[in-house]
């Protein structure tokens with residue numbers, strides 16, 4: 001009898017084990033179904049996310065394009081008045097000395113030379129270079145009959161050329177500085193690396209148009225002294241000016257008055273003499289019509 005009960009129990013246990021295993025199989029297959037559902041839901045969620053991202057991107061582009069349109073409403077004080085001069089019609093030989101990247105201690109020495117030799121020139125100012133001492137240089141530039149132009153506040157390509165807004169923001173800072181220090185509203189400017197540089201390619205036309213709309217006149221150069229490139233010598237600087245001077249109409253000579261340009265100061269009297277001996281007068285750039293690179 002006991003054996004019979006024992007046999008019965010073993011059969012029951014066997015059936016129970018079969019039942020459990022079969023359920024597990026069902027569970028496993030349910031898992032698969034769940035996982036399939038999950039993947040399906042995931043796909044839906046991913047699709048929704050993707051749609052959302054596309055929508056956000058469109059919104060972002062919309063905001064950006066709004067910003068691009070709105071730069072005309074930014075910086076309401078960044079406006080000036082520029083009248084195109086007529087002094088070029090008189091058939092005179094006129095040269096324009098220009099100094100970029102100052103003020104520095106060299107600016108004072110350049111101003112002394114210009115004063116001694118009775119020459120007027122133009123200075124394109126970098127706002128971040130203006131020290132307390134430099135403020136005195138700016139006031140001297142104005143008081144001694146020279147012209148101040150804007151060159152930028154930071155002179156950093158990744159600061160000024162990433163958007164029109166950033167460019168205007170940078171120029172607005174130096175424009176206000178110059179006004180606060182000298183009482184003059186600058187109305188001419190020069191792009192760092194000139195108007196045709198590789199950094200501003202995508203926004204160049206917008207920049208020029210917007211600055212023109214605000215009243216500013218732009219000036220590149222057509223005679224490069226190369227006083228800030230490579231390892232210039234007094235001879236190379238003089239030679240660079242001399243070789244191009246008479247091939248240009250109303251030559252605009254590019255030089256620099258940053259702290260590194262000691263050699264420019266040293267060479268300047270000789271350069272003035274060369275230009276004067278060729279029959280040129282000197283004037284400030286605001287008396288010349290605006291000039292952009294022809295290439």
Ligand SMILES: [Zn+2]
Pocket residue numbers: 100101151155192193
């Ligand atoms: Zn510069």
